[in-house]
Amino acid sequence: MISATVETPNLDLFQVNQQLENAEASSVVEWSAETFSNGLIMSTSFGIQAAVMLHLVTRIMPNIPVIWVDTGYLPVETYKFAEQLTQRLELNLKVYQSPISPARMEATHGKLWEQNDVAAFDLYDRIRKVEPMQRALQELNAIAWLAGLRKNQTEHRQGLTRVEQQDGLYKIYPILDWNARDIYRYLTSHDLPYHPYFDRGYVSVGDWHSSRPVSADDDNERDTRFRGLKQECGLHLPQTAGEAQSLDSSSL
Template structure:
């Protein structure tokens, strides 16, 4: 059984990740609750498999603030799915949006997603996702952030540990090493729903203009996002060059 010190000083990530390798997902959430208390938050996209983390975490921390970044461009089905899960799991939902409305952003910058270049997509993500998330973390006094990232989702995520430093917060990833079967079995065990788009062939879903179903020509599920030009929206990327360099050494 893993044993970790309960300290509020700078964390020894290498030591913690080695010990958390012996813990299951619920135990990792329990450790995070003990370590960070009321300064712990959870993020969700209400995507295909979001019910897993929402259920897993709220079984341990029922009143945890759940941050949802609403870009204003989500499919109707995502908004309905969010309503369903919020009511089903009694979520303490905190919705954040860009200060720029979609109409104002389009007037100033145009429809950035239609330009289909990485620079335009990155600007879109900074405006509609990254800035609202940073504001949420600050306003909620978050010291740690639980997220449902998995190693097999992107190249960047393969190098992450269960606990990582990102900006001023620690990022905690309880289902980091889960695979698709683990996700399916959890959803089935607790009778939890997939996003409605799963039945239409989507394996991941974000904004309506930058998501599509999986095709036989796709090498990776994230090829269905951002016109295949990039894998990450920026929410989970390092906030400085120093953080990026720190990921070069193993944290597991």
């Protein structure tokens, strides 16, 4: 079911971030629900610590649309973990995929993840992740997006504030200042599971071909993704005009 169009509020982000600077994560979610109502969505990757945000948010907004971009290249364990959490938390899950099948993409562009090239990774991300996410946001009439980004994950995320505006959409990060200990405490106190790959040494997991266990040489958890060549998959970066145009599936 597609939500009715909600008018986007004109927020003073400086004032809002001052107001929420020391707020508990649950209070940030409550503020988001009050401010954006049914124009609010959240995303999940069903990654290592996905249960934290899913539980935190759905305790306050049980029926919030949860967008999951399925690339078609996720590990078997991720699909099983997704099923487990969806049933346990009774998620209002919205699954989106690229209109270009994995087989067609490989026939047209080759196995982009094997090219050891940032441009190839970027094209992969636009096809398999960014286009489906942008389509989801449009179809669900989203005006605000809750995401589980944390400052200690990447250089880009270190500069984020609790509430941002990106490409006309408000983005809210309730656990932005959390560390690994905070994550562990929340999971254990609510008896929530980690992704099965955590026991294999993974601190972050995405597609099977572009994730690996953490090593002593890694500066942060995102170094274990994309062969260490890039830290962001594009979902949480502003789009240039050219990138936005390239999301037209006919041009991919």
